[in-house]
Amino acid sequence: xxxxxxxxxxxxxVVIFGVTIITFVIMFxxxxxxxxxxxxxxxxxxxxxxIRSELGLDKPLYVQYTRFVNRxxxxxxxxxxxxxxxxxxxxxxxxxxxxxLALAAVLLELIGIPLGIYSALRxxxxxxxxxxxxxxxxxxxxxxxxxxxxxxxxxxxxxxxxVTGAGDLAFGIFPNSWDSFLHLILPAIAIGxxxxxxxxxxxxxxxxxxxxxxxxxxxxxxxxxxxxxVFKHAFKNxxxxxxxxxxxDLGALMGGAIITExxxxxxxxxxxxxxxxxxxDLPVVAAGVIFSTFVYVIxxxxxxxxxxxxxxxxxxxx
Amino acid sequence: MDELLLDVQDLSTHFMTHAGxxxxxxxxxxxxxxxxxxxxxxxxxxxxxxxxxxxxxLVPDPPGKIVEGKxxxxxxxxxxxxxxxxxxxxxNDIAMIFQDPMTSLNPVFxxxxxxxxxxxxxxxxxxxxxxxxxAELLAKVGIPDAExxxxxxxxxxxxxxxxxxxxxxxxxxxxxxxxxxxxTTALDxxxxxQIIDVVREMQAQxxxxxxxxxxxxxxxxxxxxxxxxxYGGRTVEYGPIDEIxxxxxxxYTWGLLxxxxxxDLVEKERLTPIKGQPPxxxxxxxxxxxxxRCGYERPDECPLTMPDTEIVGxxxxxxxxxxxxxxxxxxSALPRFVARSK
Ligand SMILES: Nc1ncnc2c1ncn2[C@@H]1O[C@H](COP(=O)(O)OP(=O)(O)OP(=O)(O)O)[C@@H](O)[C@H]1O
Ligand SMILES: [Mg+2]
Numbered sequence: 001x002x003x004x005x006x007x008x009x010x011x012x013x014v015v016i017f018g019v020t021i022i023t024f025v026i027m028f029x030x031x032x033x034x035x036x037x038x039x040x041x042x043x044x045x046x047x048x049x050x051i052r053s054e055l056g057l058d059k060p061l062y063v064q065y066t067r068f069v070n071r072x073x074x075x076x077x078x079x080x081x082x083x084x085x086x087x088x089x090x091x092x093x094x095x096x097x098x099x100x101l102a103l104a105a106v107l108l109e110l111i112g113i114p115l116g117i118y119s120a121l122r123x124x125x126x127x128x129x130x131x132x133x134x135x136x137x138x139x140x141x142x143x144x145x146x147x148x149x150x151x152x153x154x155x156x157x158x159x160x161x162x163v164t165g166a167g168d169l170a171f172g173i174f175p176n177s178w179d180s181f182l183h184l185i186l187p188a189i190a191i192g193x194x195x196x197x198x199x200x201x202x203x204x205x206x207x208x209x210x211x212x213x214x215x216x217x218x219x220x221x222x223x224x225x226x227x228x229x230v231f232k233h234a235f236k237n238x239x240x241x242x243x244x245x246x247x248x249d250l251g252a253l254m255g256g257a258i259i260t261e262x263x264x265x266x267x268x269x270x271x272x273x274x275x276x277x278x279x280x281d282l283p284v285v286a287a288g289v290i291f292s293t294f295v296y297v298i299x300x301x302x303x304x305x306x307x308x309x310x311x312x313x314x315x316x317x318x
Numbered sequence: 319m320d321e322l323l324l325d326v327q328d329l330s331t332h333f334m335t336h337a338g339x340x341x342x343x344x345x346x347x348x349x350x351x352x353x354x355x356x357x358x359x360x361x362x363x364x365x366x367x368x369x370x371x372x373x374x375x376l377v378p379d380p381p382g383k384i385v386e387g388k389x390x391x392x393x394x395x396x397x398x399x400x401x402x403x404x405x406x407x408x409x410n411d412i413a414m415i416f417q418d419p420m421t422s423l424n425p426v427f428x429x430x431x432x433x434x435x436x437x438x439x440x441x442x443x444x445x446x447x448x449x450x451x452x453a454e455l456l457a458k459v460g461i462p463d464a465e466x467x468x469x470x471x472x473x474x475x476x477x478x479x480x481x482x483x484x485x486x487x488x489x490x491x492x493x494x495x496x497x498x499x500x501x502t503t504a505l506d507x508x509x510x511x512q513i514i515d516v517v518r519e520m521q522a523q524x525x526x527x528x529x530x531x532x533x534x535x536x537x538x539x540x541x542x543x544x545x546x547x548x549y550g551g552r553t554v555e556y557g558p559i560d561e562i563x564x565x566x567x568x569x570y571t572w573g574l575l576x577x578x579x580x581x582d583l584v585e586k587e588r589l590t591p592i593k594g595q596p597p598x599x600x601x602x603x604x605x606x607x608x609x610x611r612c613g614y615e616r617p618d619e620c621p622l623t624m625p626d627t628e629i630v631g632x633x634x635x636x637x638x639x640x641x642x643x644x645x646x647x648x649x650s651a652l653p654r655f656v657a658r659s660k
Contacts, residue, residue: 124380212378214421220376221416222436222487223408236426311426312471 116203
């Protein structure tokens with residue numbers, strides 16, 4: 001098990017190399033020159049050249065990349081082209097907002113599990129068909145459309161909840177004031193609702209399959225009550241496939257967070273990446289991408305470990 | 319005769335599907351006594367499993383429903399009792415071993431726990447005692463190293479061992495009745511014989527009645543006292559084992575016996591499979607389900623109404639429109655049967 005974790009962490013380093021190289025190449029290929037953007041309204045060729053050599057942009061791409069990796073190895077993310085501030089400080093400021101949003105979305109996503117199970121146990125009823133249809137529709141809604149709709153409904157029409165920003169300063173991964181909690185609600189729903197629909201649909205399908213399986217019949221034939229059959233014998237088996245799906249789906253969740261932060265003008269790593277792409281602010285974009293990759297890989301590792309914890313077939317095979 | 323354990327009268331179980339009503343079990347009756355083994359034979363889809371599941375009210379509902387009949391367990395009709403009461407019967411009075419040992423155990427729980435669970439449920443035993451009993455049972459059904467095996471998961475067991483574990487689970491509460499639904503079909507031949515032996519030993523030890531479902535008449539010949547032959551959800555013939563083997567009256571039974579390899583014949587005789595397809599349970603004729611495939615049928619009688627049971631020997635009944643004497647002469651013309659009659 002330990003060697004497995006070590007191997008996965010090693011993989012993480014390789015993946016980070018991969019995504020940073022891709023980020024560099026893409027940023028290099030897309031049109032737009034950061035030096036030109038920074039030179040202001042009346043750029044002179046001399047001024048642009050000066051900025052370019054200051055930032056090291058006159059060097060070939062591989063030199064820029066090697067420098068970047070070298071700094072990264074010393075824990076230095078570099079400085080922002082745009083603000084001239086250390087990127088690590090920007091990350092530190094933005095991470096709590098995104099962490100809050102992601103955590104809220106994941107917690108919301110978990111509601112899908114009981115919903116799916118409930119629906120499966122009431123198969124063939126009106127409730128089940130109504131819920132399944134709704135879930136399928138919601139599942140098809142893009143995150144930004146959902147975000148705009150929620151802003152329109154709860155902000156403009158009903159005037160119930162704040163639709164932009166993140167409220168008071170956030171310090172940890174939990175909202176530290178009522179105001180920041182209120183600001184979290186709509187963005188979290190914008191990401192989370194689609195996930196709830198998706199997870200509950202998958203959970204329903206998994207439960208329906210398990211409940212028809214032979215070992216559930218064995219459990220009933222023993223004389224166990226329906227409660228024990230469902231919550232002891234069926235639940236553990238039905239939640240295993242959903243855990244895998246949820247793990248894979250983390251990518252969508254991260255993408256959703258970036259879009260949602262942009263839609264709600266909410267500070268966070270997504271917003272940070274989003275605005276620095278516009279300014280061709282390579283160090284900030286790269287740092288944001290590394291952070292997302294890191295979270296994604298670690299979260300997947302946690303999912304895999306808990307998967308092994310639930311399923312003895314995986315735990316015991318080395 | 320030993321105590322009458324089970325008296326099934328006119329049992330019918332249907333599935334209400336979108337395509338129509340699937341009449342999986344149609345007016346089946348039989349009795350089971352202590353120390354007795356009843357074999358239920360019939361080809362795939364004849365309703366054997368559904369009949370057995372009906373006894374425990376385990377048929378999935380919807381779409382399945384027991385629409386008719388009585389299931390008298392020592393005189394008490396299991397169709398009438400509450401859900402709570404039927405749960406107390408399951409695993410305790412009537413236990414069942416299923417067709418496929420590879421999928422019948424829960425993959426994420428230890429084997430010991432799955433056995434101990436039944437013990438704790440029906441008997442007043444602590445967790446520790448239940449686990450100890452589980453290990454003893456595993457040893458009893460012939461699993462070596464039972465002490466450590468209780469702590470393993472089903473995927474660490476071979477198919478034969480899983481079926482032994484299922485048997486251990488089934489006998490854990492000394493049930494009066496043990497239903498074994500094709501307990502050996504999924505296993506290879508040497509293991510099959512061992513499993514049948516285990517079932518037989520357990521029956522001897524606990525004086526239970528056994529219902530053995532199979533399409534292997536060889537297994538039936540070995541351990542059953544009586545046989546019920548099912549076709550298209552109906553009992554077409556029943557009787558003591560010798561009667562069925564040496565005095566079969568239903569053309570379908572002849573077919574089954576014809577497809578049985580025989581060790582007492584010198585030559586490797588060719589097996590004659592029954593011609594035609596099993597019936598479509600959605601479109602059963604109102605009469606005999608075997609009509610159309612039978613070969614001896616009377617088109618103006620057989621498909622229209624089901625004949626009543628005719629007694630043709632001691633405890634031996636058959637449901638067939640062909641008059642008795644014609645049946646006997648038709649039978650004596652069958653090549654295999656000539657060799658069989660003593
Ligand atoms: N859940 C269900 N819904 C609809 N029809 C069903 C259901 N379960 C069983 N049946 C039908 O009932 C009929 C009898 O099935 P059953 O499993 O009892 O056959 P069997 O005699 O046990 O066959 P086998 O030897 O293959 O196990 C089959 O035709 C099957 O299609
Ligand atoms: Mg069957």
